[in-house]
Amino acid sequence: MKLITRDTDYAARALCQIARNENRITSVHELVDELKMPRPFLRKILQILNKAGLLKSFRGKNGGFILALPPGKIYLVDLIRIFQGPLKLNECVFNKHLCPDTNACILRQKINGIEKHVFSQLKSINITSLM
Amino acid sequence: MKLITRDTDYAARALCQIARNENRITSVHELVDELKMPRPFLRKILQILNKAGLLKSFRGKNGGFILALPPGKIYLVDLIRIFQGPLKLNECVFNKHLCPDTNACILRQKINGIEKHVFSQLKSINITSLM
DNA sequence: GGATAATGATACCATATTAGTATCATTTTG
DNA sequence: CAAAATGATACTAATATGGTATCATTATCC
Numbered sequence: 001m002k003l004i005t006r007d008t009d010y011a012a013r014a015l016c017q018i019a020r021n022e023n024r025i026t027s028v029h030e031l032v033d034e035l036k037m038p039r040p041f042l043r044k045i046l047q048i049l050n051k052a053g054l055l056k057s058f059r060g061k062n063g064g065f066i067l068a069l070p071p072g073k074i075y076l077v078d079l080i081r082i083f084q085g086p087l088k089l090n091e092c093v094f095n096k097h098l099c100p101d102t103n104a105c106i107l108r109q110k111i112n113g114i115e116k117h118v119f120s121q122l123k124s125i126n127i128t129s130l131m
Numbered sequence: 132m133k134l135i136t137r138d139t140d141y142a143a144r145a146l147c148q149i150a151r152n153e154n155r156i157t158s159v160h161e162l163v164d165e166l167k168m169p170r171p172f173l174r175k176i177l178q179i180l181n182k183a184g185l186l187k188s189f190r191g192k193n194g195g196f197i198l199a200l201p202p203g204k205i206y207l208v209d210l211i212r213i214f215q216g217p218l219k220l221n222e223c224v225f226n227k228h229l230c231p232d233t234n235a236c237i238l239r240q241k242i243n244g245i246e247k248h249v250f251s252q253l254k255s256i257n258i259t260s261l262m
Numbered sequence: 263g264g265a266t267a268a269t270g271a272t273a274c275c276a277t278a279t280t281a282g283t284a285t286c287a288t289t290t291t292g
Numbered sequence: 293c294a295a296a297a298t299g300a301t302a303c304t305a306a307t308a309t310g311g312t313a314t315c316a317t318t319a320t321c322c
């Protein structure tokens with residue numbers, strides 16, 4: 001079972017690098033050199049981060065990206081949500097079948113508890129703490 | 132993100148049903164009737180549980196399965212391991228790339244913490260508690 | 263002993279998700 | 293206007309998940 005997929009991983013690493021450059025625009029070219037990841041894939045990821053509002057992009061020559069938010073406000077849990085969908089561990093088939101009626105069943109309680117814990121832990125990790 | 136896949140779900144439900152019958156042998160035929168799951172898929176799952184040592188099988192006419200262990204000793208975490216591989220959240224690409232050297236990095240610590248929590252919670256759920 | 267009803271073993275297929283590529287349009291700078 | 297960057301979008305490859313199909317083997321019961 002994976003908690004974090006490759007997109008999320010790449011995204012986090014790229015954001016760290018961009019954060020290090022602070023207000024200096026960082027291009028894909030530069031990121032590929034430093035982080036050794038496939039260029040077209042990275043481009044796609046950065047475009048997604050841009051659309052999600054975590055990056056600000058600059059087109060044209062000397063273009064690139066800067067963070068749209070302070071690095072301390074970009075949380076790992078946000079990246080997971082963007083690339084892996086909502087963190088809803090209890091949206092599993094399990095519940096629906098095994099205990100379709102009660103909210104009080106043991107399993108659902110446990111899974112809700114796990115989810116809260118995972119969520120709060122992932123929310124406590126941000127780009128600053130990863131740099 | 133899913134915590135529990137369909138195999139695991141089916142397995143848990145089948146084990147509950149088999150547990151209810153206690154020492155009476157339960158056939159696939161009976162399980163399909165009661166649990167409404169695809170017969171060939173269920174057969175595969177039961178064969179896996181048998182090989183994993185959670186079930187004892189009886190071949191031939193009137194054959195079927197009984198639990199190989201008391202239901203209180205069959206844990207949800209075991210089923211997850213069998214059908215979804217080892218519960219190793221920190222085996223993600225993330226760590227390897229971002230902090231290849233230190234064991235002391237924040238992310239790794241957090242992920243190890245999350246893993247321990249998830250593990251202990253899932254270990255506290257067994258077939259008895261699901262029945 | 264043979265028909266029948268069960269599991270064992272194994273190979274295959276379908277779909278979804280994940281990972282990655284390719285291409286062309288658009289924008290900015292020099 | 294050429295070059296260097298991102299925007300948009302469609303496509304492909306690999307892997308994981310969910311499910312089928314088939315034949316072999318075994319035990320029971322008549």
